[in-house]
Amino acid sequence: DVKVTQSSRYLVKRTGEKVFLECVQDMDHENMFWYRQDPGLGLRLIYFSYDVKMKEKGDIPEGYSVSREKKERFSLILESASTNQTSMYLCASIPPAGFSEQYFGPGTRLTVT
Amino acid sequence: KNEVEQSPQNLTAQEGEFITINCSYSVGISALHWLQQHPGGGIVSLFMLSSGKKKHGRLIATINIQEKHSSLHITASHPRDSAVYICAVRLGGGSNYKLTFGKGTLLTVNP
16 A cells, blocks of 8 residues: 655644654655645645656745655755644655556644744 | 636535535546545545546546536445545646645535
8 A cells, every 4th residue: 555654743833933844655656745725725736746856836835845855755844934834734646657546645734823 | 727616515414315526627637536535634535537437335426528527426325424525636647747626525424
């Protein structure tokens, strides 16, 4: 079974802190994604990566950056956390070729106070 | 920009009822996904469709490409089916794996 894991299920940080959210997948997937999920807004794409050291902005990249130094690991960075970044963050990955489903991690619920 | 609209937003049913959740989108797509999210849980992929119909157990998903519409049906619903059901579409082919998501339908099945 494909497994996508995220470093924390719940995280509480203070405004202005630098926050790292990590995602690891164990099936050699090339494409990885970071989403945030908010009530009434659904899932929105923050950043995605289609290969090591490659990244592309999604629909809402402001206030975030990402890092993909190894194929299995995709990190989301909040450079200076703000209260409007309180949200559920979900990582996903997809196999390299053809049409296939996305595999999601369990999510990290981040609260910025 | 593609919009993905789901209906209804909320749905309450009695155990055993037949459930239908609808998804409409505004531009051509290469694939449509149905996802399930239980409260506090991660997201699980139920179906990926590019045409026709797929069935898995009590779940059936259909898509009409011409009408830009998909439905997810649950037969003989059960309280464990209570979850948020999310429709997502993939616009491009090739290496474009980005998805656009609907806002989800919250299904509650009462015993």
